[in-house]
Amino acid sequence: MKKRTIVILSIVIAIIFIVVVAVQFNYFYTLVNMRVASFDGSVRRSMFHTARMVEDAETAKYLSEAFMMEEGEEVLSSASMGNRETPDMYGIRPAQINHSLDDISSHMHDRIRRSFIRKKVMLNDLAMRWLKEVPDMPLTERINVRHAEQYLAHDLANNGISIPFYVRLIDYKGNVVYETAGTDSVVTENTAFYSVVLFPNDYTSQTNVMRVYFPDKKECIMARVKDMATTSFLISGIMLITFIFIIYLLIQQRNLMEARTDFVNNMTHEFKTPISSISLAAQMLGDESMSKSPELTKNLTKVILDETKRLRMQVEKVLQSALMESEKSVLTFREMDINDMIDGIAGNFQIKVRSMGGELATDLAAAESFASVDELHFTNVIFNLLDNAVKYSKPDVPLSLIVATWNDRAHKLLKISVADNGIGIKKESQKRIFDKFHRVPTGNVHNVKGFGLGLAYVKNMVEKHHGTIKVESEYGVGTRFIISIPYISHFDD
Numbered sequence: 001m002k003k004r005t006i007v008i009l010s011i012v013i014a015i016i017f018i019v020v021v022a023v024q025f026n027y028f029y030t031l032v033n034m035r036v037a038s039f040d041g042s043v044r045r046s047m048f049h050t051a052r053m054v055e056d057a058e059t060a061k062y063l064s065e066a067f068m069m070e071e072g073e074e075v076l077s078s079a080s081m082g083n084r085e086t087p088d089m090y091g092i093r094p095a096q097i098n099h100s101l102d103d104i105s106s107h108m109h110d111r112i113r114r115s116f117i118r119k120k121v122m123l124n125d126l127a128m129r130w131l132k133e134v135p136d137m138p139l140t141e142r143i144n145v146r147h148a149e150q151y152l153a154h155d156l157a158n159n160g161i162s163i164p165f166y167v168r169l170i171d172y173k174g175n176v177v178y179e180t181a182g183t184d185s186v187v188t189e190n191t192a193f194y195s196v197v198l199f200p201n202d203y204t205s206q207t208n209v210m211r212v213y214f215p216d217k218k219e220c221i222m223a224r225v226k227d228m229a230t231t232s233f234l235i236s237g238i239m240l241i242t243f244i245f246i247i248y249l250l251i252q253q254r255n256l257m258e259a260r261t262d263f264v265n266n267m268t269h270e271f272k273t274p275i276s277s278i279s280l281a282a283q284m285l286g287d288e289s290m291s292k293s294p295e296l297t298k299n300l301t302k303v304i305l306d307e308t309k310r311l312r313m314q315v316e317k318v319l320q321s322a323l324m325e326s327e328k329s330v331l332t333f334r335e336m337d338i339n340d341m342i343d344g345i346a347g348n349f350q351i352k353v354r355s356m357g358g359e360l361a362t363d364l365a366a367a368e369s370f371a372s373v374d375e376l377h378f379t380n381v382i383f384n385l386l387d388n389a390v391k392y393s394k395p396d397v398p399l400s401l402i403v404a405t406w407n408d409r410a411h412k413l414l415k416i417s418v419a420d421n422g423i424g425i426k427k428e429s430q431k432r433i434f435d436k437f438h439r440v441p442t443g444n445v446h447n448v449k450g451f452g453l454g455l456a457y458v459k460n461m462v463e464k465h466h467g468t469i470k471v472e473s474e475y476g477v478g479t480r481f482i483i484s485i486p487y488i489s490h491f492d493d
């Protein structure tokens, strides 16, 4: 896939994601607003109902007083005239049956008129008393607070609001004359509250107010929204991570493709040089027209041998890589003394190091030196590290190579380190040297050919031995690779 395609794909995904998140935000913002509006509306309705109920209750109180007064008067008036005759329910006495209908009707009319006047006077009195009494009466006496609270709770519940609320009554002087028990400890300055004017029909301009606080309003409104929002943003998050992961895989795939192309070019070059050298030497040897001194023959033979060896080495590397690729590659583990093994490899390698003026030292201090390894592959691992130390040595400084072993008893590990005084690896490159086909950009520092496969193979093999490998390196000073694999304990502690 082209780099541009990946970039365009990433941008499109980023835009889609931003749009999705923005739509989600907008949706939840609107939803919350709607819930707030519905909550406000319900509370206001319930409070209005309660205020009206409170006013109705006061009216009923006065009316019942008036009714009682009227009853009292009626009893008095009927007592004053009752001894003479007993009126039936229409006030018609049996002795008057003979009277004409007109008389009866005028008598009734008279009584109704008198009753009406009496009631009107009484109501007038009542209204006057009501008007006079009420402004001076404490608010708490005008309202049955417990009743009002119950009524409000009931009405709120009918409107779907069943969270705790706290009531405060504030009279026209601004004094709090009543509050629900616990209001002080729960209600803060920021608690949402609603107000309603009590007795709006009073003739005075004094406004008494009932305030209702809802400490849990936010939670009530956010309750369901929160769950929905969390789920939906979580899904978006997972989507984003998946997208990022896919893009990452694409980039990695692309890099691998590039590296593979480089590898093929590199390999062709690496193979071509020895092949052409060999074929040239062979041609010269076979050319009968050319006189060959024993010296020349020896030289040509040496070229052929050396180049063949080089070719074999290259083939070996590619084979190692192929082996590493196939998951099926079976390792045959055997318990081996790693100190012995390293001693053997170091002995063989010493010749190579000495021939270039360097020195290889060993410090095999691991007491627990047995581990379960595949002999061939583990030898390759150590060999690759030593080979790299030679390949990446400084041309002007004699190579000093130290191979050491020791134990980390706490973790039951056998540690093997290969340290050199070579060119070193820059910090930023250290992370990637174990990647397949990765070669540190060499610039002018060194010009060693390789496929970038050696360390990938080493890491792969160490992991197949249930171990780890890390690198410590300072650019221009040297490099140290440390392998840790589990040892097989021979000294029980």
Ligand code: ADP
Pocket: 388, 389, 391, 392, 420, 422, 423, 424, 425, 433, 438, 439, 440, 449, 450, 451, 452, 453, 454, 455, 456, 479
């Ligand atoms: P190759 O040697 O074929 O390039 P490797 O996987 O063996 O591939 O190494 C990867 C890179 O790590 C090398 O290109 C080199 O730059 C760096 N490297 C490995 N070993 C050493 C070392 N001992 N000193 C300095 N650089 C090293």
